[in-house]
Amino acid sequence: MKRTQNGMLAIFVSLAFLAFETVEARAQQLGIPQSVILTIASERLFAESKFGRRVARLIEAESAVLAAENRQIEAQLTTEEQELTDRRPGMDADAFRVLANAFDEKVRQIRREQDAKARALAQQSDNARIEFLNAAAPVLETMMRDAKASVILERASVFLSANATDVTDLAIARIDLVLGDGAITEQDPDQ
Template sequence: MAPRTAGTGPLCALLCGLAVAGGFAAGAARAQQIGLPQTSILTISPDRLFAESAFGKRVAREIEAESAVLAAENRRIEAELSAEERELTDRRPEMEPDAFRVLADAFDEKVQQIRVEQDAKARALARRGEAAQVEFLQAARPVLESLMRDSGAGVILERSSVFLSANATDVTDAAIARIDAAIGDGAGEAGNPGK
């Protein structure tokens, strides 16, 4: 039998476990009083956290409205370019081939430039959505830290990365309620990328 070293036996494990449990007891009692799970590990769904929060809903409305404006602009441009292409096609029989080729090449170049510009607008809109999510998570961090303290948890994991857990560890709904109470829809925030 190998010699035992101090602090590695079952009694030490039990005492260490009790010490850890004692450290969480105060937080767990508070968590129970405010309806949070009593666990050292919480889970959260970040996509739901953003999408179902007042902040996320506002950003989604703004981006949807701007996307609709961009889509209408794209339809208008498409109609204008189609009319211009028809006019060019109608003029072709009465033009010299070289003259037509010059106009056709200029038209193609114009179409490509417009496509680049419109794609850039769509990418900028997507980046604004991503920036709004980053801003949201920064604003939500203190709220999430408070939720962790109140439940006695030491960590919040992304729910989708957890293989198996009890639904009781998911604090997404509680987090949304607290974040909405703390920051609302974020419309008054300085540096708001959603505005």
């Protein structure tokens, strides 16, 4: 009886070891390091993902439009200021001051409007990053489980680590598979 129990124990230990090896081998096949701590370069994660590259192109295009608009407004204001300056010698000082103050207020209003557009563009970029991180979280959580990790730390905040704990490239590849570029198409409005 004791011999049978020892045999069963040996079989159980062997099966448990094989199961552990299978999980370990699966994780290694997936390219995931087995570590309780993983690191990731979050800036690179966003910037090099399809999602991040799409957002960067969009923000760059909208920034170019805003810059062109600012140059056009600047040219118009320069022309208007020159016309006001040219009219000054033939005007009463008080009448000129009224026009000059109105022009200054117009310039301040335009500056506020253009600054608001620039802030909205920056906010759009920040919102896209938040959207990306929220959408990427399940992918990163799966990677943590596969690696048997308990935490993913920002690579830049880690003083020293083995390069094997950096899963940024793998995370980018997996996130690209799941999210693509993150664009919502008209054909699939439920995304």
